[in-house]
Amino acid sequence: MRNKINLIVxxxxxxxxxxxCKHIQFGTEIDANELVDLWIPIDTGRLFESIEQILFVNKIAHNxxxxxxxxxxxxxxxxxxxxNVLEKGVAA
Known part of the structure; x- marks a missing residue:
């Protein structure tokens, strides 16, 4: 299943x-609404990989x-x- 989220850099x-910027609720174990004012440092030279890594390590996305x-x-x-949403019960 796919999902999308808006983000600010x-x-x-x-x-x-x-x-x-948006709730990530279905298919995930955390609710991004709890991250209302969380800013995460990233490597802008590797923006795609940095975003993917954040979503993956937090069990939000497979990729x-x-x-x-x-x-x-x-x-x-x-x-x-x-x-692609990381399905519940799927080990990372």
């Missing part, structure tokens, strides 16, 4: 970070399918990430 206190830039506003960039 921008500098926070001089460090490039990602912020996830990232696509990462598409939606808009830019100053130093902030919005993306839509499409991923």
């Amino acid at each position: 921008m500098p926070v206190n001089g460090i490039t970070c990602v912020h996830f 990232l399918v696509s990462l598409n830039e939606v808009r830019t506003c100053g130093l902030s960039k919005d993306y839509e990430a499409v991923f």
Whole structure:
């Protein structure tokens, strides 16, 4: 099953970070709504791999399918990430 999430990439206190913007509920063990103001440092040179790794290690996604830039506003960039949901009971 596939799902998608919007995210923001921008500098926070001089460090490039990602912020996830939408609930990730079905097919996952955590609810991203609990991460309301969480900013995670990332390697912008490996943006796709960094996002995929965050989703995988948190048991949200099996893998990232696509990462598409939606808009830019100053130093902030919005993306839509499409991923294959990690099924419950599947060992990582």
